[in-house]
Amino acid sequence: MIENTPVDVGHLTVRYGDELILDDLSFSVKKGEIFVILGGSGSGKSTLLRHMLGLERPESGRIIIGDTDIAECSEKEYAAALKKIGVLFQSSALLGSMTIAENVALPIIEHTALPARAVAEMVRMKLALVGLGDYEHYLPSEISGGMKKRAGLARALALNPEILFLDEPSAGLDPITAEEIDDLIIDINRRTDTTMIIVTHELASIFAVARRVIMLDKTSKKIIAEGTPRDLKDSSPNPLVRRFFRRYDRTEQKTESNTT
Amino acid sequence: MRRKDSSPCTYQLYPGMDGRWTLRLFGRLDIDTTPETLHSVTADILKSKPVSLQVDLSGVTYMDDYGTLLINELRHSPALRDARFEIENASADAAETLKRLGPEHATRPLPAPGRKSMNIVAELGDATIGAMIGLKFFVAFIGSVFLSTLSVIKKPNTLRFDDTIGHMKTTGVDAVPVVALISFLLGMIMAFMSSLQLTQFGANIYVASLVAVAMVSELGPIMTAIVVAGRSGSAYAAEISTMKISEEIDALSVMRFDPVLFLVIPRIIAAMVVIPLLTIFSSFFAIAGGMFIGVTMLDLTTSSYFQQTINTLKLFEVFWGLSKSLVFAVIIASVGCLRGVQAKGGPAAVGNAATSAVVTCIFLIILFDSLFAVMRSYW
Ligand SMILES: Nc1ncnc2c1ncn2[C@@H]1O[C@H](COP(=O)(O)OP(=O)(O)O)[C@@H](O)[C@H]1O
Numbered sequence: 001m002i003e004n005t006p007v008d009v010g011h012l013t014v015r016y017g018d019e020l021i022l023d024d025l026s027f028s029v030k031k032g033e034i035f036v037i038l039g040g041s042g043s044g045k046s047t048l049l050r051h052m053l054g055l056e057r058p059e060s061g062r063i064i065i066g067d068t069d070i071a072e073c074s075e076k077e078y079a080a081a082l083k084k085i086g087v088l089f090q091s092s093a094l095l096g097s098m099t100i101a102e103n104v105a106l107p108i109i110e111h112t113a114l115p116a117r118a119v120a121e122m123v124r125m126k127l128a129l130v131g132l133g134d135y136e137h138y139l140p141s142e143i144s145g146g147m148k149k150r151a152g153l154a155r156a157l158a159l160n161p162e163i164l165f166l167d168e169p170s171a172g173l174d175p176i177t178a179e180e181i182d183d184l185i186i187d188i189n190r191r192t193d194t195t196m197i198i199v200t201h202e203l204a205s206i207f208a209v210a211r212r213v214i215m216l217d218k219t220s221k222k223i224i225a226e227g228t229p230r231d232l233k234d235s236s237p238n239p240l241v242r243r244f245f246r247r248y249d250r251t252e253q254k255t256e257s258n259t260t
Numbered sequence: 261m262r263r264k265d266s267s268p269c270t271y272q273l274y275p276g277m278d279g280r281w282t283l284r285l286f287g288r289l290d291i292d293t294t295p296e297t298l299h300s301v302t303a304d305i306l307k308s309k310p311v312s313l314q315v316d317l318s319g320v321t322y323m324d325d326y327g328t329l330l331i332n333e334l335r336h337s338p339a340l341r342d343a344r345f346e347i348e349n350a351s352a353d354a355a356e357t358l359k360r361l362g363p364e365h366a367t368r369p370l371p372a373p374g375r376k377s378m379n380i381v382a383e384l385g386d387a388t389i390g391a392m393i394g395l396k397f398f399v400a401f402i403g404s405v406f407l408s409t410l411s412v413i414k415k416p417n418t419l420r421f422d423d424t425i426g427h428m429k430t431t432g433v434d435a436v437p438v439v440a441l442i443s444f445l446l447g448m449i450m451a452f453m454s455s456l457q458l459t460q461f462g463a464n465i466y467v468a469s470l471v472a473v474a475m476v477s478e479l480g481p482i483m484t485a486i487v488v489a490g491r492s493g494s495a496y497a498a499e500i501s502t503m504k505i506s507e508e509i510d511a512l513s514v515m516r517f518d519p520v521l522f523l524v525i526p527r528i529i530a531a532m533v534v535i536p537l538l539t540i541f542s543s544f545f546a547i548a549g550g551m552f553i554g555v556t557m558l559d560l561t562t563s564s565y566f567q568q569t570i571n572t573l574k575l576f577e578v579f580w581g582l583s584k585s586l587v588f589a590v591i592i593a594s595v596g597c598l599r600g601v602q603a604k605g606g607p608a609a610v611g612n613a614a615t616s617a618v619v620t621c622i623f624l625i626i627l628f629d630s631l632f633a634v635m636r637s638y639w
């Protein structure tokens with residue numbers, strides 16, 4: 001059971017002050033799958049992610065990563081759970097004072113006993129993996145948004161995590177760059193069998209390969225849909241969900257007619 | 261819609277029997293006519309306090325969301341608190357707008373988190389809770405700084421040495437010109453001002469004593485601390501708050517770095533090393549400034565000025581000044597970092613963090629300086 005569900009969230013409720021943000025969410029993620037958390041802006045996606053990373057403690061509920069409940073565990077157990085995790089933040093979160101290579105090297109130097117030459121080699125490999133081979137010595141401020149996402153991804157993958165969390169990996173990018181990032185994520189998932197939990201507000205290409213999707217709703221603060229993308233698209237009983245997907249259908253048709 | 265038609269809105273208010281009133285609106289209900297109509301109708305209603313109001317829209321030629329707003333405002337006007345409210349003869353267009361935008365829509369007050377109007381007691385309570393949360397955060401921060409310091413003492417190689425050196429440069433070396441200039445001028449001013457009195461007694465030479473004692477034990481530490489608070493306290497807050505809002509600190513946490521060890525400790529150590537050094541520089545340059553005045557204006561020789569300075573200064577003064585500057589260093593670095601870590605929200609938080617870091621630093625510096633003065637008088 002633990003082997004096959006690296007992440008299990010149960011009855012998670014989050015409140016900021018008096019305001020209810022997430023109401024009694026339960027779901028679990030299977031090993032190796034691409035799991036997508038959908039929802040409009042302000043529906044609490046980032047909040048959910050921050051709780052799944054243990055950056056904040058929920059009002060109630062459990063968040064099990066591997067076999068630790070990070071909603072209530074000791075510092076030591078938390079650190080052990082974090083070993084399994086890599087994160088690409090919404091704003092990439094590269095350290096601005098360091099070059100791309102130094103950013104990627106940071107976790108490798110801290111958490112492995114590799115000699116400096118080997119660290120540099122590993123950094124080069126990770127950067128090549130995300131297609132940033134030539135940008136080692138650039139500062140984050142000197143590269144574009146799409147490249148920052150790639151660099152953030154390389155850093156998230158630095159220690160070969162079992163679970164990769166991605167907050168809006170393609171948001172704020174032009175459609176072509178966004179699709180490249182999506183393809184990269186899919187490719188990495190295929191090659192490394194990393195479990196991927198992706199938060200997004202758009203039905204990007206990644207959606208097509210998602211094994212499972214949940215959709216958060218801003219008004220009810222609950223999960224209003226859960227299933228495979230096909231299930232949700234064709235037969236959700238919820239009108240909100242159907243509306244969300246109909247819009248996607250329209251844009252898809254438009255793109256198709258543009259390309260033909 | 262008939263947008264061209266520009267007949268302004270007029271209205272008629274008919275008093276009925278038993279306080280049952282009818283309001284008849286004509287013409288356009290849009291952004292131009294609504295405010296005025298709303299004002300005067302509200303005033304009329306307030307005077308008469310009807311038990312029911314029927315709004316007849318048959319004469320309305322055009323109505324948009326401003327018109328809907330007018331209807332909704334009337335419906336919820338305090339003068340009509342328990343009155344019945346009816347709308348009649350709305351055209352298809354108007355009915356459509358009313359349905360689309362109101363009234364349930366507008367009856368709900370806009371949510372304004374944090375800006376709820378409250379009574380004094382509730383506000384006091386809110387402020388107290390806010391202060392307690394701030395205090396809790398402060399205590400937790402001090403605690404984790406303390407723990408991280410212990411862990412650095414136990415395992416010195418966990419200190420980010422390169423960062424510490426970098427902060428020493430930006431906090432210390434880069435501040436030397438401004439501290440030197442300010443101190444030199446301050447020394448000159450003090451020498452000049454005191455000489456105005458002392459020359460009357462032929463006691464010119466005591467200018468040297470005055471400048472030395474005042475600078476080394478009092479003004480040197482405090483001037484340096486204030487300059488560094490403005491330069492580096494604010495910089496620490498701005499740097500760290502920028503990292504906070506761009507999720508860099510979260511990224512450090514999930515990569516199993518201790519943000520305090522990574523960001524705060526190097527800055528505190530750097531400040532504790534360079535601020536006392538800057539204080540020594542400051543006193544030195546102030547004495548030089550005093551000497552400049554002494555030699556050029558007061559007919560003192562360099563050697564007599566220097567000799568007098570040496571004779572006056574006791575080791576205790578130097579030690580006292582340096583102890584103070586060490587305390588100021590801890591204040592500047594930890595307040596700067598604390599304000600940075602506390603930052604919340606968007607880019608505006610960076611500016612706020614920097615401002616409040618400087619204000620808090622200067623306040624605490626003066627406060628602790630007074631405490632030192634009190635302590636010294638009971639020494
Ligand atoms: N630290 C916070 N304090 C108070 N409210 C917050 C905080 N963070 C987020 N919120 C609120 O929680 C809701 C969800 O935010 P978020 O998780 O960022 O949404 P999303 O990522 O889906 O756009 C928003 O209404 C936001 O205002």
Ligand SMILES: [Mg+2]
Pocket residue numbers: 045046047090
């Ligand atoms: Mg978000």
